[in-house]
Amino acid sequence: KGVINQRRENLTPEKIDFIAETDKNTLAEALVGADVFVGLSKGNVMTPEMLLSMEDNPVVFALANPDPEIDYNLAMETREDVIMATGRSDYPNQVNNVLGFPYIFRGAMDVQARGINEDMKLAAVYAIAKLAKEPVPEMVVLTYNLKSLTFGRDYFIPKPFDGRLVTKVSMAVAKAAMESGIADRPIDDFNAYENHLLDRMGKDDKLLRMMQNRAKANPKRVAMVNAEEYNVLKAAQILHEEGIAKPILVGERALIEAAMKQYDIRLNVPIVDPNADDQQDNRCKYRETLWNRRNRKGINEYKAKKYVRNRDYFAPLMLAHGDTDALITGYSKNYSSVLKPVLEVIDKEEGVNKVSAMMMILSNRKPYFFADTSIIQDPTAEELVNIARMTEQFVKSLAIEPRLAMLSFENFAAISETSKKVAKAVKILHEEYPDMIVDGEIQPDFAMDSDHLSDYPFSKLGTKPANTLIFPTLEASNLSYKIIRGMKAAQTVGPVLLGLKQSVHILQMRSSVDEIVNLATIAVLDAQRKQGDR
Incomplete structure (x- = not known):
């Protein structure tokens, strides 16, 4: 019937409160010069001419269902500057x-x-x-x-x-x-x-929430390689906005800025371009460091000068020089090719001969920890001991009691060569680290089930299931977690790189945004621990 004004008669009590002193009588007249239209009436009462008569950047909430007061596509065709919402789920900005x-x-x-x-x-x-x-x-x-x-x-x-x-x-x-x-x-x-x-x-993300809260308490600088990729950029935005970390984007500045513009990601954080003029002094420092570390291992000054322009070397050298607190890399390359320059630049922790990697498996029941999932193909008994020790320390750092099962396809039999290797590792652990809750060799389904464990009363695991699984070979561990990841049976976080003096973690190729955020959160916690300020 038009505008509720002082000339309307026989208005209901509900409408009387909305009487306006105006000379406008129709919807078309009321919309001339209007900034906002809110419709809760019926479909198709607003025409393109009415929409065109509104002010610049008009806000139109056409909420009648199933047909809005003006069709969304018609409104978009009529004027590009309209800011529009409907009650429909098939259009942007559903008011629900x-x-x-x-x-x-x-x-x-x-x-x-x-x-x-x-x-x-x-x-x-x-x-x-x-x-x-x-x-x-x-x-x-x-x-x-x-x-x-x-x-x-x-x-x-x-x-x-x-x-x-x-x-x-x-x-x-x-x-x-x-x-x-x-x-x-x-x-x-x-x-x-x-x-x-x-x-x-x-x-079921209590552990992730706890880790993020700890990271927020003392966020660290995290250099992020492949920053021109959407997933890395988006993860950096989340880390920055949530206060989990202080991202440093590493890569070609022009590509990173173009990606920000393309994906409309607003992110005011440092960008470090290894080949930019403003990095000349750093390149000189980094070249000297790389040459001093590797001059007896095949890297001459020419190669060192060349390598420091490669972000896979430049970013670890940033970490080695204290220009960042942690490093996340590997988004676009296979794991081993990214690990090589890291190991050439970053020192191992004292007592560590070989680094290893661990995956966190966040099931509906509780978190599990798998190692080694990425590096040592066929570990010896002594290497299994080191893997178990490093993994135990990481699990403890999360305020979780580590209960380790040294896995095999046999239960306390030591018949096959693989089982003998695992049994030897367990013997060393029992003798040298008697306080560790660890046993094996044992099959994973037995190690993770109280009823099965009760068949082995002599085991140090008792009847409380294991939460940390040490695999006898890389093949077994890598396939196991990738099956879980592929089936989406649980959330996977990692690989967490263990055994380095500084915080470096290498992504799986084409990791999702959430996977990058989670690994970067671990990188912050790792940096906190290694810098002594947990």
Whole structure:
């Protein structure tokens, strides 16, 4: 019927509150020069001419369902500067009550609020608006089959399946209820409340959350190679925005800046280009270091000068010189080719002859730790001892009691050569490290099951299952974790490189954003430990 103004007659009580003193009578007249249109009526009541009559960058919330007040595609064709939302899931910026009401109720109930007031509703709105400007988790992007999501015209409302809504909105509502004086059971510890909400949602990432919180307490500089790649850039953005690490992007500046522009990633962190003029002094220092370390192992001054322009050498040399605290590399190359320059530049920890690598397997039940998954193909008994010791120390650093099973395809038989090797390693561990909870040789399904373990009362594992599995060969460990990763049966984190004096970790080729974030988080914790400031 048009504008609710002073000339309208027989208005309902609900409409009387909205009477406007205006000479406008129709929707078309009301939209001339308007900044915002909010429709909650019926489909196709707004014409292209009406949209064109609005101010620059008009905000149009056409929320009628199933047909909006103006079709989304028609609006986009009519003017490029429109900022539009609908109630439809097949268009960007869906306005859906699922963004608000479940979490408003959650926050209200958790503080036993005596009602839901305007402060609580506004708190929910502000939390949703703030969330839209934060980096979007990879799982949300994948759920909607998109390459990326960044705040802008096509994304200014969070997606309904964004799992962060439960914590951000519920916590904001709970705080507003407390501040407005209607909460009968105030919350004292909002960090604990956040973890409680995630647990209720079935989030099996307690260990990752703990690691991230520890990293945030003292974030370290992390050099990130392959920074022109979307996944690395996006991970760097998340690490920076969440305060987990202080990323340093290593690579060709022009490519990195072009990628930032292409993917609309806003990231104000240092970019280090190994071949740039401003790195001349560093190249000279690094060349001298590399030549001094390797001049008796095939690297002459010419090669050293050439190699320091290669980011696979330049980045480890940054770490060796203290120009970064940790290093994440390997996104685009196979593991061994990236490991070689790292080992040529970074010293091993005292007592370590060979480095090894470990994978974290985050199952629904608990975390498991597999080693060695990447480096030593057929370890000797003595090398198995070192792998077990390094892995045990890492697990302890996470405040988890390591219970090690030395694996074989036999249980305490030592018949095959492989089992004999494992049994010898166990004997050494029992004699030299009697406090370690370790035993074998044992099959993995027996080591991970209390009932099976009860058949071996002499075992140091007792009846409490192992959480740390040391494999007899690289083939066995690598295939095992990659089967788990391929089946998506559990989340995998790593490989965690063990045995170096400084924090270096090498990605699996084409790691996901989440995998890079998780490994970088471990790199920060590793740097904290090795720099003595945990």
